[in-house]
Amino acid sequence: MKLFERTDLRLTKRVAWIDIAKAIGIILVVINHAYPLKDTFYKTTYWWHMPLFFLIGGFFLKSLHQKDERFSVFLKTKVWPLLRDYLIAGSLVILANFIIEGQSFSYLLNYFLKLLYGGDILTGYTSVFWFVSVYILALMAVTIIITYIPWRWLQFGLVTGLFILGTAYKSAESTLGRPLPWNADVALMAIFYMWIGQFSFKYLKRVLKQRLFLGVTLSLATFFIALQGLGAIDQTIYMKSHNITNGWFAMIVPLVCCFAALALAYWLQFTGVHATLELIGQHTMAIMFAHKALFFLLKKGDFQTWAVLSAAGIILPLMAVIFGQWVKAYYADRQYQKLIFNY
Known part of the structure; x- marks a missing residue:
C-alpha cells in the first residue's frame, strides 16, 4: 500500500499536460528513429x-x-x-x-x-x-x-x-x-x-x-x-x-x-489516454537513452518493422524504469518495517 501512496503523492506535484506534451515529443522521436522514409x-x-x-x-x-x-x-x-x-x-x-x-x-x-x-x-x-x-x-x-x-x-x-x-x-x-x-x-x-x-x-x-x-x-x-x-x-x-x-x-x-x-x-x-501519456512523459529520458540500443538488438532478432521497433523502444524502457522503482520502493518499505520492529 505504501508504494501506491508514494506514487500518488509524487504525481500530485506534476503538471499533467506538460507530461503529456513530453510524451508526444518522445513518441515522435522514437518513431522517427525507426521510420524508414x-x-x-x-x-x-x-x-x-x-x-x-x-x-x-x-x-x-x-x-x-x-x-x-x-x-x-x-x-x-x-x-x-x-x-x-x-x-x-x-x-x-x-x-x-x-x-x-x-x-x-x-x-x-x-x-x-x-x-x-x-x-x-x-x-x-x-x-x-x-x-x-x-x-x-x-x-x-x-x-x-x-x-x-x-x-x-x-x-x-x-x-x-x-x-x-x-x-x-x-x-x-x-x-x-x-x-x-x-x-x-x-x-x-x-x-x-x-x-x-x-x-x-x-x-x-x-x-x-x-x-x-x-x-x-x-x-x-x-x-x-x-x-x-x-x-x-x-x-x-x-x-x-x-x-x-x-x-x-x-x-x-x-x-x-x-x-x-x-x-x-x-x-x-481530459481524455481516456491521459494516464498512459502522463506515465510516458514522466520517463522520457530513460526512453531517450535506451531506444536506439534496443533497436539494434531487436534488428538482430529480425524485428525490422518500424511500428514494432517504435512500440518496443517506448514500452521496454518504461517497463524497466517501473520495475526499478518498484524494487526500490519494496526495499525501502522493508527497511522501514525493520526500523519500526526494532523500535
Missing part, C-alpha cells in the same frame, strides 16, 4: 519535436536572485544530475555495445572519449546523447541570462541574436574543420527555444484553456505541414547535424508547432 511526416516532425523539449525545459527556470540561490547550488542540484545520468547511461550503452559486438578495448576507449567530447561525433547507440549536453548548456546559459540581465527586451534581443548566429552558417565542422564539443553551436538555437519557454509559461497556463488557441495553433501548424507536403516549401530542421534550411523559418515555425502540441496536450488530459 524521409517523407513529409518525417521532415515536419523534426521541425519541432526536439525544440519542444527545450521549450518545456524553460518552464520552471527561475532567476537565481529570485530563488536566493548561489550558482554553485544550481550546478549541484540542476546540472550535475543531468551530467551524471549522461555519463552513466552513456557508459552503460557503450559497454553493452562492447560486449554484444565483441569490440576491441581501443574501440571501447575511443567511444568513451567520444562520449566526453559529445555532440555530433556521437553515432550509433549514443547518437541521441547530443540532446543532454545541449540541454545542459542551454539550461546554464538561460539561467545566467535571466539572473544577470533584468530587462526582458534585452534578454529577448540577446537570445534572438544567438539564434541568428547559430543558424547563419552550414555547420561547425564545415566552418571550423570539426564539430564543437557538446554541440555547443546547436546550443545557440536551444537557448532561444528555452528562453521562450521560460518567458511564455505564465501566459500559456492561461491561453491553453481556450479552444480558440488550440484551433489557431493547430491550423497554422497544419498549414505549414501542408505546404511542405504539396512541395510549396522544402524546409529541414535537423538540430543535431545543424542542417537548417532557413534560420527565420527555424525560429518561428517550430514555436507554432510546439504551441499546438502543448494545446493538444492540455486537452488530452
